[in-house]
Amino acid sequence: QRKHRIAVIPGDGIGKETTPEGLRVLDAAARRFGFELELTHYDWSCETYAQTGKMMPDDGMDRLKDSDSIFLGAVGWPGVPDHVSLWGLLIPIRRQFDQYVNLRPCKLLPGSKTPLANRGPEDIDFYVVRENTEGEYSSIGGRMFPGTDREFVSQQTVMTRIGCDRVIKYAFELAMTRKRKKVTSATKSNGITFTMPYWDERFAEMAKNYPGVTTDQFHIDILCAHFVQHPDWFDVVVGSNLFGDILSDLGPAVAGSIGIAASANINPEKTFPSMFEPVHGSAPDIAGKWIANPIGQIWSGAMMLEHLGEKEAADCIVATIERLLAEGGPRTRDMGGQAGTVDVGKAIAEAV
Amino acid sequence: QRKHRIAVIPGDGIGKETTPEGLRVLDAAARRFGFELELTHYDWSCETYAQTGKMMPDDGMDRLKDSDSIFLGAVGWPGVPDHVSLWGLLIPIRRQFDQYVNLRPCKLLPGSKTPLANRGPEDIDFYVVRENTEGEYSSIGGRMFPGTDREFVSQQTVMTRIGCDRVIKYAFELAMTRKRKKVTSATKSNGITFTMPYWDERFAEMAKNYPGVTTDQFHIDILCAHFVQHPDWFDVVVGSNLFGDILSDLGPAVAGSIGIAASANINPEKTFPSMFEPVHGSAPDIAGKWIANPIGQIWSGAMMLEHLGEKEAADCIVATIERLLAEGGPRTRDMGGQAGTVDVGKAIAEAV
Numbered sequence: 114q115r116k117h118r119i120a121v122i123p124g125d126g127i128g129k130e131t132t133p134e135g136l137r138v139l140d141a142a143a144r145r146f147g148f149e150l151e152l153t154h155y156d157w158s159c160e161t162y163a164q165t166g167k168m169m170p171d172d173g174m175d176r177l178k179d180s181d182s183i184f185l186g187a188v189g190w191p192g193v194p195d196h197v198s199l200w201g202l203l204i205p206i207r208r209q210f211d212q213y214v215n216l217r218p219c220k221l222l223p224g225s226k227t228p229l230a231n232r233g234p235e236d237i238d239f240y241v242v243r244e245n246t247e248g249e250y251s252s253i254g255g256r257m258f259p260g261t262d263r264e265f266v267s268q269q270t271v272m273t274r275i276g277c278d279r280v281i282k283y284a285f286e287l288a289m290t291r292k293r294k295k296v297t298s299a300t301k302s303n304g305i306t307f308t309m310p311y312w313d314e315r316f317a318e319m320a321k322n323y324p325g326v327t328t329d330q331f332h333i334d335i336l337c338a339h340f341v342q343h344p345d346w347f348d349v350v351v352g353s354n355l356f357g358d359i360l361s362d363l364g365p366a367v368a369g370s371i372g373i374a375a376s377a378n379i380n381p382e383k384t385f386p387s388m389f390e391p392v393h394g395s396a397p398d399i400a401g402k403w404i405a406n407p408i409g410q411i412w413s414g415a416m417m418l419e420h421l422g423e424k425e426a427a428d429c430i431v432a433t434i435e436r437l438l439a440e441g442g443p444r445t446r447d448m449g450g451q452a453g454t455v456d457v458g459k460a461i462a463e464a465v
Numbered sequence: 466q467r468k469h470r471i472a473v474i475p476g477d478g479i480g481k482e483t484t485p486e487g488l489r490v491l492d493a494a495a496r497r498f499g500f501e502l503e504l505t506h507y508d509w510s511c512e513t514y515a516q517t518g519k520m521m522p523d524d525g526m527d528r529l530k531d532s533d534s535i536f537l538g539a540v541g542w543p544g545v546p547d548h549v550s551l552w553g554l555l556i557p558i559r560r561q562f563d564q565y566v567n568l569r570p571c572k573l574l575p576g577s578k579t580p581l582a583n584r585g586p587e588d589i590d591f592y593v594v595r596e597n598t599e600g601e602y603s604s605i606g607g608r609m610f611p612g613t614d615r616e617f618v619s620q621q622t623v624m625t626r627i628g629c630d631r632v633i634k635y636a637f638e639l640a641m642t643r644k645r646k647k648v649t650s651a652t653k654s655n656g657i658t659f660t661m662p663y664w665d666e667r668f669a670e671m672a673k674n675y676p677g678v679t680t681d682q683f684h685i686d687i688l689c690a691h692f693v694q695h696p697d698w699f700d701v702v703v704g705s706n707l708f709g710d711i712l713s714d715l716g717p718a719v720a721g722s723i724g725i726a727a728s729a730n731i732n733p734e735k736t737f738p739s740m741f742e743p744v745h746g747s748a749p750d751i752a753g754k755w756i757a758n759p760i761g762q763i764w765s766g767a768m769m770l771e772h773l774g775e776k777e778a779a780d781c782i783v784a785t786i787e788r789l790l791a792e793g794g795p796r797t798r799d800m801g802g803q804a805g806t807v808d809v810g811k812a813i814a815e816a817v
């Protein structure tokens with residue numbers, strides 16, 4: 114029997130509530146499709162930070178390394194600064210495991226409420242492919258003349274040929290598997306005149322290898338506007354770390370699914386484990402009430418199965434989510450229902 | 466009689482068509498409210514670049530310097546690269562005249578079509594205040610190891626204390642003049658960890674001087690999502706050069722007014738002239754057809770009058786635009802009508 118080793122990190126807040134539901138559905142899929150999941154749980158979180166002074170133990174990365182995938186809930190809690198919680202757990206995993214693709218589906222699911230007028234599921238169905246290791250999220254920068262009128266800070270955006278090419282290639286390969294076969298590049302080469310023209314150059318170069326793929330590019334300002342005005346234009350959208358970050362929140366917002374969006378941090382070569390997490394955060398305001406929507410977590414689980422080669426199981430989970438929503442199955446408050454986190458998880462698991 | 470000296474640069478494409486309508490309305494306002502406009506026309510554009518090899522003559526900035534304001538149409542034309550057209554005209558004016566505030570109203574005008582469901586004029590009425598001289602649009606950067614696998618580019622974002630403080634102050638002062646008195650800061654300090662935490666610091670510092678102003682801040686990714694989901698949350702939004710650029714396209718897009726949005730590049734101390742331009746570009750696809758919507762240009766003219774101290778005239782122009790739209794006055798194709806550029810300009814000028 115096929116076996117996959119999964120490191121499970123529920124993390125903080127509602128992550129602790131949605132992760133079990135994600136696992137419930139994964140377990141159902143494993144039984145139905147005949148594979149095994151070997152789970153190892155890690156309680157790394159802001160809570161353990163409060164006790165130990167560390168988000169993860171010193172050998173944390175080593176322990177994760179042997180898993181096939183990492184299944185993450187959410188990280189972050191009020192009182193713990195981002196440079197501790199995020200830069201002590203989330204960002205090092207993305208970077209040290211070279212998860213250079215952050216992949217986020219933007220899809221209008223049946224029954225989910227888009228803020229846009231007159232848009233249906235056929236209008237919004239695209240992927241954002243985000244560079245996930247370099248670019249604007251850089252570790253080179255600093256401050257000079259602190260406390261004086263000349264004080265300034267600077268930070269370098271860094272884009273490497275290797276870094277650009279591999280993520281752009283991923284976007285083209287993804288487009289090849291889709292019906293419309295179109296890749297849109299997010300740029301800002303009219304204003305940011307050293308890094309972004311280089312991005313454009315690498316994009317144009319890669320496009321030559323894929324004559325069957327249609328391409329276009331927009332500056333990030335007007336691209337954000339187009340996401341709202343013409344979401345139907347997009348199939349696969351590729352962007353730098355920052356632009357991808359922005360577009361992969363805006364895309365789900367436009368689709369009315371920001372509370373339920375899924376994401377994958379992928380190392381396509383499988384040299385290191387990839388990581389799967391919902392787009393939403395730890396949501397301190399509703400944590401502990403067991404009303405959080407587990408769909409983002411469950412959907413992320415489906416992306417994990419796809420990465421692990423269990424495509425049939427992955428498709429089944431996504432189809433089940435869509436079917437239950439369309440049929441008026443149980444839904445949490447954010448989707449206008451009354452169900453709790455566990456109700457929704459159970460309904461999906463049973464249907465799978 | 467009060468006199469204002471205006472440098473007029475129609476620029477390229479539809480800029481040549483909308484600028485005369487802007488001037489027509491300004492002229493009507495001058496007669497009604499009793500001031501004089503002394504106009505100097507400059508034909509600087511991509512066309513003159515084709516003839517002379519320069520977007521503006523060597524003494525261009527000197528010539529503009531003595532005007533009270535600059536009234537710009539649009540810059541850019543296919544075949545002329547951005548680093549020539551934009552960096553040869555638009556960006557140097559913004560920067561050398563220290564127009565450090567880029568101000569853009571985001572307003573749902575009556576009768577304009579927002580892509581959002583169930584939103585009316587009372588829901589969308591805020592300003593984006595964008596830093597306009599530093600930040601991500603920097604002139605420090607370069608490329609190493611060209612043509613090899615180690616090739617990389619880098620570009621420094623630079624934020625100075627002076628640069629942050631003055632634009633953030635402007636946002637607070639603007640909020641003080643408004644009913645809701647609220648300033649929202651756009652940040653990304655969880656990912657961009659040298660420059661953005663400094664921005665947050667300066668924002669928090671400035672807020673102390675304005676106890677009567679409510680503040681909040683969001684990371685740019687979720688802020689973009691909120692623009693779509695909750696445009697009614699915002700009153701004044703302040704951001705860096707790049708974040709302000711993104712938000713000031715997204716805001717008008719959400720309000721359904723991206724084709725008619727206005728903008729002001731302001732040097733608040735009036736050491737140098739300020740510049741007023743519509744948000745739309747030169748629109749090569751419809752240039753020459755005289756069907757472009759002149760409202761963005763006319764609205765920019767109103768912002769110019771306000772800057773010149775003619776507040777009554779400015780308010781009158783904006784109110785007239787809103788009234789004509791509400792009453793079903795002539796409108797161009799983008800707003801579902803049949804009128805030409807000149808028809809709309811004339812209607813507004815007459816009503817003023």
Ligand SMILES: CC(C)[C@H](C(=O)O)[C@@H](O)C(=O)O
Nearest residue numbers: 303304332334551555710744
């Ligand atoms: C043309 C471009 C350089 C410019 C900018 O990004 O500043 C434009 O998008 C704007 O917002 O005025």
Ligand SMILES: CC(C)[C@H](C(=O)O)[C@@H](O)C(=O)O
Nearest residue numbers: 199203358392655656684686
């Ligand atoms: C928490 C933050 C650093 C992170 C990012 O910007 O990468 C988040 O917004 C995301 O998109 O996963």
